[in-house]
Amino acid sequence: MLPLLRKAKRMSCLLSQTLLPSSAANSVCNFKPTHSLIAPHHLLLPRLLGLRPKIGFLGSVRGMATKMDSIQQNPEAISYLNQKEAAEIDEILMGPLGFSVDQLMELAGLSVAAAIAEVYRPSEYSRVLTICGPGNNGGDGLVAARHLYHFGYKPFICYPKRTAKPLYDGLVTQLESLSVPFLSLEDLPKDLSDSFDILVDAIFGFSFHGSPRPPFDDLIQRLVSLKINGDTHQKSSAIISIDIPSGWHVEEGDLSGEGIKPDMLVSLTAPKLCAKRFSGSHHFLGGRFVPPSIRNKFKLQLPAYPGTSMCIRIGKPPKIDISSLRENYISPALLEEEVVADPFDQFQKWFDDAMAAGLKEPNAMALSTTGKDGKP
Numbered sequence: 001m002l003p004l005l006r007k008a009k010r011m012s013c014l015l016s017q018t019l020l021p022s023s024a025a026n027s028v029c030n031f032k033p034t035h036s037l038i039a040p041h042h043l044l045l046p047r048l049l050g051l052r053p054k055i056g057f058l059g060s061v062r063g064m065a066t067k068m069d070s071i072q073q074n075p076e077a078i079s080y081l082n083q084k085e086a087a088e089i090d091e092i093l094m095g096p097l098g099f100s101v102d103q104l105m106e107l108a109g110l111s112v113a114a115a116i117a118e119v120y121r122p123s124e125y126s127r128v129l130t131i132c133g134p135g136n137n138g139g140d141g142l143v144a145a146r147h148l149y150h151f152g153y154k155p156f157i158c159y160p161k162r163t164a165k166p167l168y169d170g171l172v173t174q175l176e177s178l179s180v181p182f183l184s185l186e187d188l189p190k191d192l193s194d195s196f197d198i199l200v201d202a203i204f205g206f207s208f209h210g211s212p213r214p215p216f217d218d219l220i221q222r223l224v225s226l227k228i229n230g231d232t233h234q235k236s237s238a239i240i241s242i243d244i245p246s247g248w249h250v251e252e253g254d255l256s257g258e259g260i261k262p263d264m265l266v267s268l269t270a271p272k273l274c275a276k277r278f279s280g281s282h283h284f285l286g287g288r289f290v291p292p293s294i295r296n297k298f299k300l301q302l303p304a305y306p307g308t309s310m311c312i313r314i315g316k317p318p319k320i321d322i323s324s325l326r327e328n329y330i331s332p333a334l335l336e337e338e339v340v341a342d343p344f345d346q347f348q349k350w351f352d353d354a355m356a357a358g359l360k361e362p363n364a365m366a367l368s369t370t371g372k373d374g375k376p
């Protein structure tokens with residue numbers, strides 16, 4: 001036991017010298033422990049409590065941070081665009097400013113996928129059906145589906161009116177090469193909420209006008225009825241609308257009051273006027289490509305995106321039930337017979353666990369010592 005403890009002490013000095021200020025390191029090294037355990041602190045604490053750290057989907061940690069940090073924008077402080085302004089911005093971006101539609105669509109679709117991943121974990125909401133319309137909104141949906149695939153979701157596509165242009169052919173080929181299933185209208189299951197956890201509405205964007213024509217009228221109706229007939233005891237699929245809830249008037253919103261009621265809206269570039277009527281839980285902004293010249297010309301007030309994020313929550317986040325954030329760790333205790341004889345090997349094992357979990361600062365650690373009586 002003694003050589004093991006000496007080794008542990010030697011290692012604690014080594015670690016302390018790298019991690020602590022010298023005075024603190026000296027006091028650790030001069031301290032004579034009778035028992036000592038060293039581990040990355042996020043591993044040691046739960047283990048000492050007889051628990052094993054849970055290695056979960058990192059998006060949940062990130063999502064939680066975003067929930068906490070999210071800027072609770074005053075909706076009135078953000079600019080809303082009318083249909084003409086939205087189309088004009090598009091034209092300027094793709095005209096004098098030199099962007100291509102492919103570029104903007106890629107960024108728009110990536111923002112949508114990022115916003116979805118902020119709120120809906122793939123462990124709970126894996127099956128995603130994206131319903132794509134005939135224009136660029138549909139293209140955003142195809143791009144988002146590809147990114148969701150890479151984020152760990154299982155995407156499906158319904159794209160009943162394909163646009164015969166190389167850009168769209170390419171997006172379809174990219175998804176087919178990932179074996180993402182394309183479902184025809186006939187293939188769609190009767191009850192969408194039985195088969196899909198998320199339904200992405202990529203049917204119409206800011207160029208929509210009039211009343212939806214077939215086959216989109218029916219598809220929109222299926223999304224509407226999902227929320228009307230939703231069994232309150234069963235988890236209903238989440239509906240995510242890209243840029244505009246399809247069928248809504250771009251400026252006036254849900255004129256009949258009987259349109260889609262999405263759970264999440266991802267506005268692109270800047271929210272359109274109809275977004276003022278959005279009453280779902282999650283309103284995000286994406287399309288982080290608006291240059292100052294456009295901001296100035298249209299006097300746009302837009303929130304600053306945090307760090308490298310592709311999306312930002314706008315509007316108030318839903319109230320968080322703190323008890324639902326609690327995780328139960330059900331794992332065996334740290335048993336003496338399971339501990340490796342050499343503390344360096346044991347440390348390496350814990351360190352490898354921390355590295356594999358992708359934890360931030362896996363080299364941060366805590367040193368605990370106890371007396372012979374087992375007291376700290």
Ligand SMILES: NC(=O)C1=CN([C@@H]2O[C@H](COP(=O)(O)OP(=O)(O)OC[C@H]3O[C@@H](n4cnc5c(N)ncnc54)[C@H](O)[C@@H]3O)[C@@H](O)[C@H]2O)[C@H](O)CC1
Nearest residue numbers: 104105135136137204205206207208209211212213243269
């Ligand atoms: N700058 C940006 O923010 C970018 C946004 N993007 C996305 O593009 C859409 C706007 O795309 P656009 O192709 O102009 O229009 P739509 O997708 O809305 O679809 C037009 C399409 O729909 C047909 N249509 C219109 N009304 C009806 C109707 N009543 N019934 C049936 N069909 C209808 C019309 O004929 C066209 O075929 C924007 O919202 C963003 O989502 C870009 O991806 C990137 C830049």
Ligand SMILES: [K+]
Nearest residue numbers: 201204242244
């Ligand atoms: K839409």
